[in-house]
Amino acid sequence: MTDYDVIIIGSGAGGLTAAVALARAGKRVLVLEQHDRPGGWTHSFTLNGYRFSPGVHYIGDLQEGGGLRRIYDGLDVSQDLAFIELNPDGYDHIVVGEKQVDFPKGRENLIERLKGHFPHEAQGIDGYFADMDAMIRGLRNIGRMDKPLEAAKGAGNILKWMRATGADLINAHINDPVLRGVLAGQSGDHGLPPSKVSAFMHAGITDHYLNGGYYPMGGAFTIPRAFVRGLKRSGGQIRLKSRVKRIMMEGRKVLGVELESGEEIRAGVVISNADPEVTFGKLIGREHLSAKLKRKLDGVTYSTSCLSLFFATDMDLRGAGTRLRQYVVLRSRGRGQDLRGRFDRRADARGDAAWDVPDRDDVERPVEDARDGGDGGTSYLRVVRVRGL
Numbered sequence: 001m002t003d004y005d006v007i008i009i010g011s012g013a014g015g016l017t018a019a020v021a022l023a024r025a026g027k028r029v030l031v032l033e034q035h036d037r038p039g040g041w042t043h044s045f046t047l048n049g050y051r052f053s054p055g056v057h058y059i060g061d062l063q064e065g066g067g068l069r070r071i072y073d074g075l076d077v078s079q080d081l082a083f084i085e086l087n088p089d090g091y092d093h094i095v096v097g098e099k100q101v102d103f104p105k106g107r108e109n110l111i112e113r114l115k116g117h118f119p120h121e122a123q124g125i126d127g128y129f130a131d132m133d134a135m136i137r138g139l140r141n142i143g144r145m146d147k148p149l150e151a152a153k154g155a156g157n158i159l160k161w162m163r164a165t166g167a168d169l170i171n172a173h174i175n176d177p178v179l180r181g182v183l184a185g186q187s188g189d190h191g192l193p194p195s196k197v198s199a200f201m202h203a204g205i206t207d208h209y210l211n212g213g214y215y216p217m218g219g220a221f222t223i224p225r226a227f228v229r230g231l232k233r234s235g236g237q238i239r240l241k242s243r244v245k246r247i248m249m250e251g252r253k254v255l256g257v258e259l260e261s262g263e264e265i266r267a268g269v270v271i272s273n274a275d276p277e278v279t280f281g282k283l284i285g286r287e288h289l290s291a292k293l294k295r296k297l298d299g300v301t302y303s304t305s306c307l308s309l310f311f312a313t314d315m316d317l318r319g320a321g322t323r324l325r326q327y328v329v330l331r332s333r334g335r336g337q338d339l340r341g342r343f344d345r346r347a348d349a350r351g352d353a354a355w356d357v358p359d360r361d362d363v364e365r366p367v368e369d370a371r372d373g374g375d376g377g378t379s380y381l382r383v384v385r386v387r388g389l
């Protein structure tokens with residue numbers, strides 16, 4: 001007899017989504033989280049009276065009918081969520097050298113804005129967005145038995161770009177190195193340089209924000225809070241400060257988990273929200289893995305780690321305006337170095353990316369903007385160095 005139908009290791013966005021869906025489907029669900037609060041990267045923490053949310057700057061696809069909104073609605077967690085829209089005329093400010101391009105809400109608005117800044121690339125911009133749309137459509141229709149023709153057409157697009165990188169997609173259409181940088185400006189969202197990220201991931205991120213960006217009112221922690229409430233409403237449970245030490249196995253069959261405290265909890269299904277190395281390498285153990293899976297695990301390279309600095313300001317952001325916005329400043333290695341040169345020198349590019357420590361100008365620019373700009377409160381500054389285009 002098992003204690004639960006399903007144990008979920010980890011209460012990140014992925015773990016909690018699975019937990020709520022399964023609990024709503026009538027399963028007996030237990031979520032085990034090592035931290036003292038739920039949410040994984042969507043948690044918030046408080047320091048000296050200031051609340052910080054490290055892993056959520058903005059969320060897309062929340063417009064009426066949007067994919068993420070449908071997930072929140074479908075899981076019945078929307079009732080506990082409220083979002084504030086970032087400035088619809090510029091939810092992302094991409095700064096490449098001297099050039100600043102503000103990304104407006106709406107696919108057509110963005111295309112028009114890009115063409116306004118880079119009229120000589122109008123045709124390339126159309127081609128880039130057309131290919132991106134076809135890729136996203138292809139992914140959405142994959143395996144759709146009810147629409148075989150569209151599924152087949154989509155498969156063609158998937159095959160075409162399957163092995164391509166984000167840089168391949170951009171470079172296939174765009175020649176201007178500054179525009180290439182601008183289109184790579186959201187790379188910080190997936191954490192890889194365009195030369196290393198899959199073209200589909202790049203397209204997916206751009207597509208995710210095409211209808212604007214939103215911030216959870218009160219901070220990121222409101223998202224896991226809504227999910228935990230939803231989980232409990234459906235009879236599911238969560239235990240915090242409960243680190244799983246191992247997934248118990250009998251041959252290839254899962255029996256449950258053992259916690260670091262030594263406690264054993266039994267379930268027929270265990271879902272791990274931890275990364276592959278933790279899940280397969282530690283919790284299951286390499287001795288239980290097939291040679292194929294071991295090879296796959298050994299081939300995983302983890303993306304760049306990052307250092308986040310959290311600032312608090314005593315300026316009256318509310319007085320400066322109500323609109324939220326964020327800056328992404330793309331920088332070359334040397335201070336003041338021309339990005340054009342950096343993006344042109346493909347042969348030199350090692351293809352790495354790093355989150356850069358902002359210098360005084362980078363910090364002051366958005367703060368001054370918030371103070372002088374009427375409608376703009378500044379919430380976020382991300383300084384990203386992207387190389388490898």
Ligand SMILES: Cc1cc2nc3c(=O)[nH]c(=O)nc-3n(C[C@H](O)[C@H](O)[C@H](O)COP(=O)(O)OP(=O)(O)OC[C@H]3O[C@@H](n4cnc5c(N)ncnc54)[C@H](O)[C@@H]3O)c2cc1C
Nearest residue numbers: 010011012013014033034040041055056057058243244274
């Ligand atoms: C700096 C940063 C900024 C980001 N900005 C955005 C953004 O603006 N918009 C956006 O949409 N996304 C953003 N993201 C991405 C988003 O936050 C994450 O992709 C997402 O939250 C990851 O969710 P997850 O469920 O996959 O994993 P995680 O959040 O990593 O959750 C895994 C959970 O498993 C737990 N766990 C691991 N091992 C064990 C164990 N042995 N026992 C028990 N528990 C365990 C961990 O404690 C953790 O709670 C950002 C990410 C980062 C890092």
